[in-house]
Amino acid sequence: xxxxxxxxxxxxxxVVRRGLRTFLEVQEDIVVVGEAADGxxxxxxxxxLRPDVVLMDVRMPGTDGIDALRRLRGLANPAxxxxxxxxxxxxxxxxxxxxxxxGYVYKDVDPDALAGAIRSVHxxxxxxxxxxxxxxxxxxxxxSGQGRGGSLTEREREVLVLIAxxxxxxxxxxxxxxxxxxxxxxxxxxxxxxxxxxxxxxxLWAVRHGVSN
Numbered sequence: 547x548x549x550x551x552x553x554x555x556x557x558x559x560x561v562v563r564r565g566l567r568t569f570l571e572v573q574e575d576i577v578v579v580g581e582a583a584d585g586x587x588x589x590x591x592x593x594x595l596r597p598d599v600v601l602m603d604v605r606m607p608g609t610d611g612i613d614a615l616r617r618l619r620g621l622a623n624p625a626x627x628x629x630x631x632x633x634x635x636x637x638x639x640x641x642x643x644x645x646x647x648x649g650y651v652y653k654d655v656d657p658d659a660l661a662g663a664i665r666s667v668h669x670x671x672x673x674x675x676x677x678x679x680x681x682x683x684x685x686x687x688x689x690s691g692q693g694r695g696g697s698l699t700e701r702e703r704e705v706l707v708l709i710a711x712x713x714x715x716x717x718x719x720x721x722x723x724x725x726x727x728x729x730x731x732x733x734x735x736x737x738x739x740x741x742x743x744x745x746x747x748x749x750l751w752a753v754r755h756g757v758s759n
Contacts, residue, residue: 550577551668554597556588558606569657585614599668600627604642615645626667649673670714672746697739705732710752
């Protein structure tokens with residue numbers, strides 16, 4: 547049986563953390579390994595506990611979720627971060643995605659949908675609602691990464707198409723009959739050649755430049 551997904555809860559409201567924990571503790575494949583009340587504590591706990599997924603609020607006193615996201619990306623084994631927010635404005639969600647979040651859900655999300663979202667980001671998927679993806683694209687510079695796509699090999703372009711399709715490394719490996727290690731190398735090369743920070747930016751770049759399906 548696979549190891550359960552280790553989740554860290556980061557939210558300044560204890561009631562919210564308690565509610566999330568209560569629900570997640572009944573999931574057989576998810577275990578809550580810790581909690582934090584602000585971004586700074588969340589980064590410390592993530593470094594200590596090494597969770598697979600962090601559920602993070604955006605607006606918190608002190609170190610907010612966006613600053614915490616930037617710090618988490620600097621850890622040796624950064625967790626996937628799923629934003630859990632009550633704010634629907636793009637000006638709140640878009641910066642979080644730019645800072646490295648793998649996706650977001652609202653605090654009134656259906657419990658089963660939340661569990662599915664955790665499993666999805668843990669598997670390497672990116673959770674973007676269409677209107678937010680459009681906002682991210684519209685904010686990109688018109689020439690961002692322009693011309694760099696020509697430096698990708700044919701195999702790297704195939705991998706990029708599947709990244710844009712929301713596939714995890716494991717799924718890409720199966721689709722292209724490669725090892726996961728080889729796929730990880732291709733992903734790293736893609737990010738380096740296109741001067742991108744993460745898979746979310748790679749997926750958006752692919753859509754913008756017509757590389758996606």
